[in-house]
Amino acid sequence: MMSGLVLVSQVGLLALVVLLGLRMLALARSQPLTTNPFTKGHSAFQKPLRPARQMTAEDRTALYTQLHILAGLQERECRVNGIELKDAPEPVRSYAAAWLYGAACALCDQHSRHSEALEGMVSQIASRKTGIRQSHAVQAMATLTSSSALxxxxxxxxxxxxxxxxxxxxxxxxSLYEAITTNAFI
Incomplete structure (x- = not known):
């Protein structure tokens, strides 16, 4: 009885190995090699370049929702701690836009980071939550490296x-409150 079970298991494993080999062969034939690693100028370790992927409507909606929630929570924390963002000076609102842009970059996929669509979404939310003009929010995002505070x-x-x-x-x-109070004289 036991030897029969072992024999059936071995035959089953052999069948699975043969099936795996046939499947690999079929995949290799259906997807031809696009680059030859031995041709001049190519490295076997190079990844092929992929075109930047556009954000789908579903991705955009999910990101917009997450950013809106996060911005609302941070705006509330600032208000509870005595900073009313809509009444704050322009540099403070720029700091808030930069913080929100950093949050957006963390929440979106790598291919969508630093895109015009992302900047537009962030500037729109920053405008609603802080009262900053969208053009000033875009300028703050574009000049991040010019200011250590941003x-x-x-x-x-x-x-x-x-x-x-x-x-x-x-x-x-x-938090946004900590970023503002650490980098601004409030």
Missing amino acids: LACFRGGLEGAGFWQKHHHVSPRH
Whole structure:
């Protein structure tokens, strides 16, 4: 009885190995090799370049919803701690836009980062939540590296949104309030 079970298992495994080999052969024939790693100028370790993927309507809606929720939570935290973003000076609202842009970059897929569509979405939400003009929000995003304060706020948004995705809240260390109060004289 036991030897019969072992024999059936061995035959089954042999059949699976043969099926795997046939499947690999069929896949190899259906998808021809597009680049020859031995031709001049190509490396076997190079990844083929893929065109940038456009955000689908579903991706855009999900990201917009997440950003709106995150911006609302951060705007509320600022208000509770005494900073009314809509009444804040223009540089403070720029810091908030930079923070939100960092958060957006953390929440979207890598191919959509630093795109015009993402900047437009962030500037629209920043305008609603902070009262900053969309053109000023876009300018703050475009000039992140010109100001250490904007860059620090951007990084705070990256880290805050990353933390938010895992823990469903923003660490006080990476919050918008902390980024603003650390980088502005309020």
